[in-house]
Amino acid sequence: MNAPLQSFDDALAALLVNAKAIEATKTLPSLDVAGRILARPLVSTIDVPAFDNSAMDGYALAIADFGAMPARFPVMQRIAAGAVGQPLAAGEAARIFTGAPIPAGCNAVVMQEDCEEIDGQLTVKGAVSPGQHIRRRGEDITAGTQVLPAGQRLQPQDIALAASVGVAELQVNARLKVGLLFTGDELTMPGEPLPPGGIYNSNRYALSALLGRLGCVVNDYGNVPDTAKATRDALAEAAAENDVVISCGGVSVGEEDHVKAAVGSLGALQLWRIAMKPGKPLAFGRVADAAFIGLPGNPVSSFITFVLLARPYLLKRMGATDYLPQRIPVKAGFDWPKPDKRREFLRVKLEFDAQGEAIARLYPNQGSGVMTSLVWGDGLIDLPAGQSVKAGDRVSYIALSQLIG
Structure with a gap:
């Protein structure tokens, strides 16, 4: 008699409780860490911005009384980004550009569209408020603030944030090694003639791409003949060389489905047959010291069980803290x-x-x-x-x- 189908939620919980994060880490240049999992929290040692600076191309003003502004301001200097200007006295202005440091004495910036400069004299159109268009030191990040948590899967914006606080290297978790194998004598590789009764192995391409996008090291053991010995030998080889072994096909109840028995002889099967559609014949357990996930052979079933069940497990193994999709x-x-x-x-x-x-x-x-x-x-x-x-x-x-x- 077959065991009762396990619910999707119970199966996912069982996978996740067994997903122990790998401990090995590696320090890499920040340019090379896209998609990797941050191993240690990143704390900024600097303020961002590091100094008060202009948020606009325009004019820096030193205004003694905002209620009684002078009709004109003499333009005393020009301050480009990367340059440091001289202090302004009350009633003076400086031409300033986005990102340039605010000179001492300046208490407002007016964008160039609201000004008119003629012969070094600046006329301001409209009201000006104290501090307008000035980015203050530390308004984005203050020194000592955690900017990225451990377990963050590093996206381009995360890497940019690390660079903005001067970090050129990041400590990330080691990549998870995943062995892939496929069972079924009917499987044929694209590019080869399709024999009678054959099908092209699309799952090999889908799973390899999905694992690659997760940042796993993928070791592909190819198609395995539909015999008990070949299945055991392929599983044993993959288990010896990888952290996780993923098979596709052969986990159903047919006479040519040898994966379940092979896993039982080499390790243990904890999950088999999930109450989900598509994707009922999913298996989870271990082969020797490697974790084992057995996906169904139908292409949509394989894809959906991978993204909904195997993917969260793998991400948690990699050390990620955000591994479940939002609904x-x-x-x-x-x-x-x-x-x-x-x-x-x-x-x-x-x-x-x-x-x-x-x-x-x-x-x-x-x-x-x-x-x-x-x-x-x-x-x-x-x-x-x-x-x-x-x-x-x-x-x-x-x-x-x-x-x-």
Whole structure:
């Protein structure tokens, strides 16, 4: 008898509780850390900005009384970015450019569009308020402030922030080594003739790309023949050389599905068969000292189980603290009158009505082998088990962009 299907939430929780972060770290130039996980909090040693500076191209003014401004200001100097000007006396002005240091005595900057300079005399149009258009020292970051937490997956803006406080190197977690293997005698590599009964191995390309975008070191062991010995040998080799082994196919209940038995002989299987659609035959356990994730062979099932279950596990193993996708409510633009007993993930595309409200449109063929649904769509509707939908209902949407970056 097969064990009862495990709920999606319980399966995800089981994966995450077993996702112990790797401890090895490496210090790299900041130009080389995109997508890596920050190992230590980053604390700024400087103020940003480091000095008061102009937020505009215009004129720096020294005003003694904002209620009784002089009709004209003599322009005494020109201050470009990177230059340091001389102090201004009350009633004087300086031509100044964006980012240039504010000279002593200046208490306001007027943008050039609101001024007129003729023969070194400046006329200001309109009212001027104290401190306008002056960026104050430390208004963005003060010395001693944590600017990036440990566990941050470094995006371009994070790296720019590190550079803005003068950091040229960052300590990041080591990359996770992941071994990939694929089972099925029917699998054929693109570029080769397709034999009778054969299919091209699209999963190899999808999973390799997804793992690469996560920043994993990917070791690809290719297609494994559908025999018990070949499956055991491939799993053992991959486990010896990687932190995590991911197989695709062979975790169902067919006579040629050898992965489950091979994992049992080399380690232990903790999860098998999840109450989700697509993607029921997902497995999790260990092979020797490596973690093991067995994905289903159908292309959409493989993709969705990877992004929703394997990806959070891998990110947590890599040391990331933000590893779960956000869900947002949107309006259903479809009917779903016959729900499944399992939790369903429907492929949809968002459109917007005249009022700007997001409406999810359903791809007409939700089959687990229909990869066109993932290319056409931009997200998934997370539908609880047994829940029907009528057009206009609120449903939970996950953007694919969150799941593949």
